[in-house]
Amino acid sequence: MPVPYEIPKGEMKYLTYETIKQAEFPGQARSSQGIGASLSFFGIVRDSHKGRKVTHLVYEAYESLAETMIEELLEKTGRLWPVLEARILHRLGTVEAGQIAVAIDVSSAHRDEAYRASRFLIDEIKSKVPIWKKEYFEDGIYHWGSCDHHARLSFPSLHEIQSLSSQRGDIKIFTPEKTGFSVNIQIK
């Protein structure tokens, strides 16, 4: 029996539907303890894709799992490098061209680990965390984003299925609304 995941209580820590303002990120003053380097990365919605004008992106996420995975990612980063402070904020919802989609801030004693940790964090977010984007073009057409990495194959998936047909006759699939219930009204 798997341990159920815990839905973060209260507000989300790493995901937001609010505009990320560069001047206000990371938002809290850095502790002065031993910090010699601080690096901020901002992923910005680019206004073009292969020559076509992009107007905005729309992000969605498996929110509870994304929060858990980003938290684990930060812990892993702290184990890999002597990072003193790190902060991540990723947008959900509509993000216009030119706006910040994701912000990452890393502080450490020396620049080497700050650069490595910052790069690691954005690469991992892009390849592993359950967040998806739709890219909208000027003419209203959109397409779903695709990750350049092939990290998806690092998760078990169904691509090894040999046979695509099911022999089971006892399985039903339905939408939750259609379960309904029947009411018997007897008029006497």
Place this chain on the structure above:
Amino acid sequence: MKITIRLFAQLKELIQEQELMLEAREPVSCQEAALQLGKHYPGVMPLLQRSALVRNGVFVGADTLLENGDELAFLPPVSGG
């Protein structure tokens, strides 16, 4: 047994639902749940084959058996950042 299927992104769009229920008399594996979805919704199988499986918030393999009350999410290839 009865489980909840959660859909995201392209899958949610193709199937036009974010949540489905699956009911079965005998135990069901994640692979079997996917095959049933493919049977119900033609054209979805190629994307399902590229999707990750998350059972109750934990990544699992295709042969993992589902239990009554489970939530199985299908995650298409991600595109965050």
